[in-house]
Amino acid sequence: MRKKSPFWFVLLALALMLAACGNNGGNAGNNASGGNAAPTNEGTEASPSPSPAAEEVTLKIGATPKPHAEILNFIAPALKEQGVILEVMEFTDYVQPNVQLYEKQLDANFFQHVPYLDQFNADKGYDLVRAAGVHVEPFGVYSSKIKAIEELKDGAKIAIPNDPSNGGRALILLAQNGLIELDEAAGVDVTVADIKANPREFEIVELEAATLPRVLDEVDIAAINTNYALEADLNPMEDALFIENADSPYVNILVTRPDNKEDAAIQKLVAALQTPEVETFIKDTYKGAVVPAFDK
Incomplete structure (x- = not known):
């Protein structure tokens, strides 16, 4: 029997080695293109995340208990649905609500009429402003x-x-x-x-x-x-x-500062104070002791 040449064994060994390298290279190629490797976001657009809900805004409003705080508490649920949370701070005097509004401890106040505001501004050097007329309280x-x-x-x-x-x-x-x-x-x-x-x-x-x-x-x-x-x-x-007669010129007003009068939350408050629902609430609750006077 003729002996096989060692040369053929060398060729066979080389062929097996090349085949093995080819298989490994294929796996590497599969991994690079996504195969079993973790997917990447490179070169692709991320899916947009859902838009966050509108952020709620809290308004701190100074008011005397009756009828001002009662009217504010009446409209609070409707404002909450619009993203405005009313925090009603009750006062029993006519000085601190204006002082704290001017010092930015409050966002607005609701207790006074225009002549009182004008005199207070003149005495204190303040610049508080009327935002809306709401009602008259006959004296x-x-x-x-x-x-x-x-x-x-x-x-x-x-x-x-x-x-x-x-x-x-x-x-x-x-x-x-x-x-x-x-x-x-x-x-x-x-x-x-x-x-x-x-x-x-x-x-x-x-x-x-x-x-x-x-x-x-x-x-x-x-x-x-x-x-x-x-x-x-x-x-x-x-x-x-x-x-007094019901046509008294002393309309009670919502008061703000010049820097926040036009804020969206304040404007929502103004609108909520002058609705038909508030008019009905005032008439039904106070029986003529408080008279609606919107924008007067």
């Missing part, structure tokens, strides 16, 4: 000692608010009902110094507006802002000896 005169104004005695003690705008408003109301006479030249800025005639010698006492319901036992009559009357469970339509 009333009350007593725990008499049942009719005809019972008021000469020399009686009459309490009025001590801030210029509401004090003037009270004096005008007293004059309209024949208790005193005023210098007409003073206009709405009238003060006790503008009393032209006081023939019955009434004693006019100026006190902090918020305290007036609490001093009814100490005076004969008091001119009280409707919000404080309501808080003291006085019904302006039933308990007042006399009251």
